[in-house]
Amino acid sequence: MTREEDAALTEKFKGARILITGGLGFIGSALALRLVAMGSEVALIDNLLADSGANPFNLAPIRDRVTVEIRDMREPGAVAPLVEGRQFLFNLAAQTSHLGSMEDPVTDLDINCRAQLLLLEACRARAPGISIVFASTRQIYGKADYLPVDEKHPLRPPDVNGINKMAGEIYHLLYHQAYGIPVSALRLTNTYGPRMRIKDARQNFLGIWLRRVLEGQPFEVWGGEQIRDFTYIDDVVTAFLLAATVPAAQGRVFNIGAERAVSLAELARLVIEANGGGEFVTKSFPPERKRIDIGDYQADDRLFRDTTGWRPTVPLEAGLVRSMAFFRENLAHYV
C-alpha cells in the first residue's frame, strides 16, 4: 500500500479500542503489533490452547503495551466484559486442525461455533456498534469445481472443522443482517510469515518445512503437484484493517488470495533457495489425509481488491526470506 493509504489507515486506528480474539496466535499477534504501532489501545484474549498457534513470545516486542486476558471463550460470560467499549473486534480464535476435528468433533464445535455464538451474543448485548472482522477459511469450499475460486463457488466443507467454520461465518453475517452489527468475513488461504506455528504441521505444512530446513533436516513434500496460494502475514493484517474500516465491506464475505499460486514442488524449491540450501524428500500422499484433502486451490480475490483497494505487496520469495530470518533468530521460541 502507498504511504498515503497507510497514513489514512493509521488515522483510523490511532487511539481506537481494539479486541483481538486468539491474540497470542500467528495472525492475532501480528495484528496486535501493527495496531500498537498505529497507536491503538489493544486488548487480547487467548486460551493458550496446546494445539493452537498461541505463543506468548509472539507478543515480546509489545508485552507492556497490550492487555492480555488468558480466558477460554467457551466459558459463559468470559468475553462479555471484554467487548464492552471496544470499537473493533478481530475475531481470530479458532481450532484449525482438520484431522483433529475428525478425532474430536465436539471440541471443534465448541470452539468454532459455540464460543462464536457466545461472542456474538455478547456483542449484541454490550457492543452493538462494534466492527467485527471474522477470520474464515477457504477450507469451507471443499474440492474446487473451478480455479481460481470466487465467493460464488458452492460451499462443500470436507470435514467437521470446515462445517463448523462455515457455520461460524454464517452466524457472523446473520448478526449483521438481523441486528445491524458491522461485520465482514475474510476467507483466508494459507497465511505464512514470522510467528506462524512451525513446531509441527498443525497450522500449515509450510511451518514444519521451515523448521526442518532451519534445523538442517530434509522436509517431506506430499505429492508436489498440488497448487496452493500463500499470503504473507503483513498483507493479511492489512486486509483485516481494511475489512474493518471500508464501509462497502460490511455484511460481506471476501476471499483473500496471493500474488500467484504455486505447486508444492515449486514452493519447496523456493524454501530451499530462501534458506540458501537444504533438501526435501517427495512422498506420496498419505491415504488418511487424502480422504479429507481438497486438491488444488487458488483464490479469486478480485472482489476484495475492488472493494477495498487491497492487494498483496510481498512476493513469495521475499516473504520466505523474511520468515526464515525471523525464525533463524528466534528458533528456540518456536520449536
Added chain:
Amino acid sequence: MTREEDAALTEKFKGARILITGGLGFIGSALALRLVAMGSEVALIDNLLADSGANPFNLAPIRDRVTVEIRDMREPGAVAPLVEGRQFLFNLAAQTSHLGSMEDPVTDLDINCRAQLLLLEACRARAPGISIVFASTRQIYGKADYLPVDEKHPLRPPDVNGINKMAGEIYHLLYHQAYGIPVSALRLTNTYGPRMRIKDARQNFLGIWLRRVLEGQPFEVWGGEQIRDFTYIDDVVTAFLLAATVPAAQGRVFNIGAERAVSLAELARLVIEANGGGEFVTKSFPPERKRIDIGDYQADDRLFRDTTGWRPTVPLEAGLVRSMAFFRENLAHYV
C-alpha cells in the same frame, strides 16, 4: 403405496431393532406407531423439552410395546448405550423454533449440532452399520430463488436454527462419506396431521389454526398470499422408511414435498371446510417475523420420487379432515 409395496416394507422392518430420537414428538411417535404395527422392536429417546412437540399421549396406543428412554442427548454418554445393536436410527430430535433460536442461539446449537455430533460419534463407535435417516428441513434454503425448489438450490439459512440444522445435515453426510455409515437426509416441508403440536404456533402455524377452529375461535392468517406445501404425516412416515431401506438413497439429501402447494388463504378456507364451519381473521405480517421469514416455498421432490418410488397419497382436504377428527376426539391431551 400399493399393497405389494407396503408388504415389502413390512418385510424389511419386521423384527428390526429401531431407535427413534425425539420419539415422543409428532413425527417420531407416528414412526413408532407404524413400525410397531409392522412388528419392529422400537426404542425411543426423548427429553420432553417444554417447547418441543413431545407429548407422552402420542404413544398411548403402543405404550406397552415400546421402550421409552427419557434422556437428554446433550448429556455426554446419554445415547451411546442406546445405539448399540440397533439397525435403524430415525433421527428426529431437534429444536425447531426460529424465533427461539434467535433469542437463545446457544441452546439451539447444543440441540441441533452438539447433540447430533455426540449421536454420530456414538454410532461410529458402537453401531457403524446402523442405517440413519436425518430429519432436515426446507428452512435451510432460505428465501427461494425459484419455485419449485430442488436440492441444487443454494443454502441460505435465514436464522440461527437454519444454520444449525444445515450443519447437522452436513455432519450426517460427512459421516457417510468418511466412515461409510448408511445415511440419508430428508428436507421436510410443513408436515401436518394427528399428534402435531397444536397448543401454539411453535411447530407450525397450522397447529394453532386447528386448535382455534376446534375451540370455536377465529384463527389469524398473517398475510395470506404466501405459498406453502403440506405433507400429511403418513406420507412423511413412509418417506422415512423408504429412505432407510432403498440402497440408492444412501449418502444423499432429498426434498420431501406434497401433492400441490397452496396459498395460506386457500389453506385457511380448507381448514374451515374440513371443520364444517369456523372463521379466520386476516392480519398483516408482523415485522419481527418478516425479518426471518422465507416467503413462498414449494418443494421439487422428483429426486426422492424417482429414487424410491415414493409419492404423497393423502390429499390436503382428506388430511385436514383426518387431523380434525383426531384432535376433536383427543383435544384435552393437546391444549
